[in-house]
Amino acid sequence: MIDAATPSTPKARPTQDRREIVYRHRLVTRLTHWVNLLCVSLLLMSGLQILNAHPALYWGQYGADADRPFIEFTAREEGGAQVGETRVGGLTFSTTGLLGASRAPGGGLAARGFPSWITLPSYQDLATGRRWHFFFAWLFVINGLVYLAAGLVSGHFRRDLAPAWAELRPRHILKDVWDHARLRFPTGEAAKRYNILQKAAYIAVIVLLAAMVMTGLTMSPGVDAAAPWLLDLFGGRQSARTIHFLSASLIVSFIAVHLLMVLLAGPVNEVRSMITGRYVLPRARATDQP
Incomplete structure (x- = not known):
C-alpha cells in the first residue's frame, strides 16, 4: 500500500479560521492507493491459504x-x-x-x-487460493505500473521522494527520529513535504513490492524456463518463496506502522486527504523553526 502524496507544490487557500488547505494527493495517487489496499489485503489472505498447503x-x-x-x-x-x-x-x-x-x-x-479467519478462502482449498492470488497479483502489477508511470511523468519521485544531501546528515536524521519518538508531527510549511523517515519508508516499500513481484515470478516454472537467471538471482525457487514471504511480512509491518501514524496524526484529516485530495495543514507550533 503506497501512500504516494504529491505535496511539493500544493494549491492552498485559507479557511475561515485561517487554517490552510492544500491539494495533497492527485487523483491517480488516490486511485492507485486504494487499489493497492484491496490488492495487498487479498494477496496476503490468499497467499497464506497457499502457504497452508505446506507451511x-x-x-x-x-x-x-x-x-x-x-x-x-x-x-x-x-x-x-x-x-x-x-x-x-x-x-x-x-x-x-x-x-x-x-x-x-x-x-x-x-x-x-495459519488460522481460517486470515486466509482466503477460510477453508483449506489450494486451487481456489491460487486463483484469487494470481488474479489480484496481475491487478497489483498493472496498478503498480500505472503508479510508476505517473510518478515518472509528473516528476514525483525526483521531486518528493529523492532525499536532499542535507537530509542525509546524521544530525538531521536523528532529529526526525527524536521528533517521531515524541509524536511531534510536522506542522505548517513542514507538513507540505515528506521528512527523511517518510522518504526512506516509501522507497523501502517500493523495493519490497518489486522484490515480491520478482520472487513471485521466480516461483513459476514457465517464467523460470523463459528467464532462468531469476533462479540464480534468488538462489533457487525455494529461496524465492522464503523471500516472498519475508517481504510480505515486512510490508504488513509497514502497514501497521502507517495506520498507527495515521491515527496519531489525525485520522479524519489524513483519510479525507486520500479520498478528496484536500488536507488541512496543522497550525505551526511557536517552537517550530522557520
Whole structure:
C-alpha cells in the first residue's frame, strides 16, 4: 500500500479560521492507493491459504519433505490435544491457537499453519487460493505500473521522494527520529513535504513490492524456463518463496506502522486527504523553526 502524496507544490487557500488547505494527493495517487489496499489485503489472505498447503519455508534448491525447513509452522500432539509451534532456524516458539494449531470451525484445535479467519478462502482449498492470488497479483502489477508511470511523468519521485544531501546528515536524521519518538508531527510549511523517515519508508516499500513481484515470478516454472537467471538471482525457487514471504511480512509491518501514524496524526484529516485530495495543514507550533 503506497501512500504516494504529491505535496511539493500544493494549491492552498485559507479557511475561515485561517487554517490552510492544500491539494495533497492527485487523483491517480488516490486511485492507485486504494487499489493497492484491496490488492495487498487479498494477496496476503490468499497467499497464506497457499502457504497452508505446506507451511514450511526453505533456503536454496530444496523443498522436499525430508529437507529441514528454514521456517516452519507445525503442530504436535500433547495429552490428546494439538499444540502449535513456530520454528525459525534452531529456535522454537509455542504459538498454539494462532500458528501451527488454531481453532477449528467445529470447536477444538486443529493442525493448520495459519488460522481460517486470515486466509482466503477460510477453508483449506489450494486451487481456489491460487486463483484469487494470481488474479489480484496481475491487478497489483498493472496498478503498480500505472503508479510508476505517473510518478515518472509528473516528476514525483525526483521531486518528493529523492532525499536532499542535507537530509542525509546524521544530525538531521536523528532529529526526525527524536521528533517521531515524541509524536511531534510536522506542522505548517513542514507538513507540505515528506521528512527523511517518510522518504526512506516509501522507497523501502517500493523495493519490497518489486522484490515480491520478482520472487513471485521466480516461483513459476514457465517464467523460470523463459528467464532462468531469476533462479540464480534468488538462489533457487525455494529461496524465492522464503523471500516472498519475508517481504510480505515486512510490508504488513509497514502497514501497521502507517495506520498507527495515521491515527496519531489525525485520522479524519489524513483519510479525507486520500479520498478528496484536500488536507488541512496543522497550525505551526511557536517552537517550530522557520
